[in-house]
Amino acid sequence: MQERIIQFLKESDGYISGEEMSQRLKMSRAAIWKHMQELRAQGYEITAVPHLGYQLMACPEKLLSFEIQSGLNTKIIGKKIIVLDTVTSTMDEAFRLGNENCPEGTVVCAEAQSKGRGRLGRAWTSPKSKGLYFSLVLRPSLPLNQLAQLTLMSAVALAEAIESISDLRPLIKWPNDLLLENHKLAGILTELRAESDQVKFVVIGIGLNVNASAHQLTEGASSLRIAAGKSFNRTEIFQAILRSLEQGYAKLLRHEFAQIIEEWKKRSATLKKRVRITDPSGIIEGEAIDLDEDGALLIRRDNGLVIKKTAGDVFLLR
Numbered sequence: 001m002q003e004r005i006i007q008f009l010k011e012s013d014g015y016i017s018g019e020e021m022s023q024r025l026k027m028s029r030a031a032i033w034k035h036m037q038e039l040r041a042q043g044y045e046i047t048a049v050p051h052l053g054y055q056l057m058a059c060p061e062k063l064l065s066f067e068i069q070s071g072l073n074t075k076i077i078g079k080k081i082i083v084l085d086t087v088t089s090t091m092d093e094a095f096r097l098g099n100e101n102c103p104e105g106t107v108v109c110a111e112a113q114s115k116g117r118g119r120l121g122r123a124w125t126s127p128k129s130k131g132l133y134f135s136l137v138l139r140p141s142l143p144l145n146q147l148a149q150l151t152l153m154s155a156v157a158l159a160e161a162i163e164s165i166s167d168l169r170p171l172i173k174w175p176n177d178l179l180l181e182n183h184k185l186a187g188i189l190t191e192l193r194a195e196s197d198q199v200k201f202v203v204i205g206i207g208l209n210v211n212a213s214a215h216q217l218t219e220g221a222s223s224l225r226i227a228a229g230k231s232f233n234r235t236e237i238f239q240a241i242l243r244s245l246e247q248g249y250a251k252l253l254r255h256e257f258a259q260i261i262e263e264w265k266k267r268s269a270t271l272k273k274r275v276r277i278t279d280p281s282g283i284i285e286g287e288a289i290d291l292d293e294d295g296a297l298l299i300r301r302d303n304g305l306v307i308k309k310t311a312g313d314v315f316l317l318r
């Protein structure tokens with residue numbers, strides 16, 4: 001019913017009286033008033049003036065799957081899009097869908113996450129309707145040791161999408177953090193289900209801070225709005241990201257990972273920097289000199305030895 005009320009308000013030129021609404025929607029004026037209160041609580045700005053009626057002044061910026069899908073024109077990514085309100089983590093939802101054999105390219109996103117998660121057991125702060133928090137289910141026929149390609153591809157796709165809708169030029173901190181002026185703008189988490197070395201499906205989780213202000217984020221994080229000084233339409237960005245992921249995924253399936261590595265290197269915040277990298281095997285320091293053909297980071301230690309890292313947490317030293 002609330003959708004119909006919104007539709008009415010959107011279609012009416014100026015005010016629409018409570019009486020007219022009550023007749024057309026076949027409900028009492030008191031019931032209409034109650035719906036208006038609920039809509040206001042959801043973020044709709046509705047003014048009510050005696051003798052004139054109601055007028056819709058502004059809508060909350062909500063993600064709607066039909067809006068995201070309209071004009072998307074992708075073949076795989078986003079063929080099915082599920083938009084939820086608040087979830088623990090879209091990763092949990094995506095795993096459930098993956099186990100239920102959802103089609104490849106299914107995307108599940110949420111307005112908020114109560115337990116959004118990041119790499120290495122960290123939390124992902126997900127203020128309501130201020131960012132894009134989504135997980136994508138893929139079923140690639142890649143061997144387990146090449147799955148890092150998907151993560152690097154996603155980071156490049158995300159950076160390219162942001163470049164296409166703004167003047168911002170995010171850099172990528174290995175393996176897949178997007179930075180703006182050294183502050184974290186977006187993160188990517190890749191998880192998978194495999195059975196006896198065979199990948200059943202992969203879930204790529206992406207968190208992008210869009211319209212959040214600094215106090216809504218953790219220290220050291222940024223958002224498109226903070227960096228650009230203006231708000232962004234999340235649906236447009238979402239579409240740009242899904243299109244970009246579609247292109248990147250097609251490249252991977254055509255075994256064109258070398259091209260993705262080149263794009264990654266152009267945006268690197270890590271290469272040619274002194275870094276400290278921690279992983280369960282310990283801490284090493286040195287200069288990040290290159291990525292190898294699988295996307296592993298090559299670090300030259302002070303004793304000249306070159307070490308290859310396929311995972312870990314990088315601190316940029318200078």
Ligand code: BTN
Nearest residue numbers: 089116117118119134187205207
């Ligand atoms: C990281 O930077 O460590 C990765 C962050 C990934 C966050 C996204 S938000 C959507 C999806 N759901 C989650 O719980 N995490 C990912």
